[in-house]
Amino acid sequence: MGTNKQIIVVIGDRLGKGQNVAIGIEAAGGKAIVIPGMAADMKLGDVMHREQADIGISFCGSGGAGAITAQNKYGYSARHGMRSIEEGETAVREGCTVLGFGFMDKAELGERLVQAVRKKQGGKP
Numbered sequence: 001m002g003t004n005k006q007i008i009v010v011i012g013d014r015l016g017k018g019q020n021v022a023i024g025i026e027a028a029g030g031k032a033i034v035i036p037g038m039a040a041d042m043k044l045g046d047v048m049h050r051e052q053a054d055i056g057i058s059f060c061g062s063g064g065a066g067a068i069t070a071q072n073k074y075g076y077s078a079r080h081g082m083r084s085i086e087e088g089e090t091a092v093r094e095g096c097t098v099l100g101f102g103f104m105d106k107a108e109l110g111e112r113l114v115q116a117v118r119k120k121q122g123g124k125p
Contacts, residue, residue, distance in 0.1 A: 006031050007117045008053040009110070012044035014060035017105050021057065024110025030117075032110065041066025044098065045074045054117050055092065057109075058100040067100030085109050092116040 007030040011018035015038065022032035033051055035043050041058045044066040048056040056076070058066030064080035071078035079091040080100025088099050089112060099113070118124065 005121075005123075007055075007114045007121075008033065008051055009114065009117075010044060010048045010051060010053045010056040011035065012041035012047070012056065012058050012066045013103075013105065014039060014041045014065070015103070016040055017103075018057070018059065020105040020107050021110035024107035024112075025114050026110075027107065028111040028114035028118075030110070030114035042069055045070030045076065048076065048098070049074050054097070054121075055113065056098045057113070058098065059103055059105065060100075061102060063100035063102045065100075067098045070098045085112050088113055089116045092120055095120075 009025045010033045012035045018034045022034050025032040041060050044056045067078040067080040070076050076098040077096045078098035079096045082101045
């Protein structure tokens with residue numbers, strides 16, 4: 001039996017962005033938490049832990065720094081270096097909770113990731 005609880009997604013962007021992906025998250029019924037300021041990706045694990053987030057998204061040039069830091073500090077399952085929405089959906093299906101992307105602040109990314117998490121948790125996408 002599935003659940004349709006609100007999906008919480010934390011966004012950490014090296015350049016302090018992430019507002020567009022947040023719009024997509026909220027359009028899909030999720031709750032977006034955008035970490036403010038430069039180097040926000042490095043705070044991703046801390047904010048995910050504090051907010052008990054379902055997933056976290058790290059954006060930087062390689063898509064790795066914030067994801068690897070969150071994995072090392074809190075043990076989150078991470079995948080980084082991703083460059084497409086489909087890679088992110090696959091990572092969610094495979095159980096990753098921290099997703100590292102190159103810069104890709106797109107509403108569609110947020111919307112599709114929330115749908116993937118909801119489906120993985122047994123709810124309606």
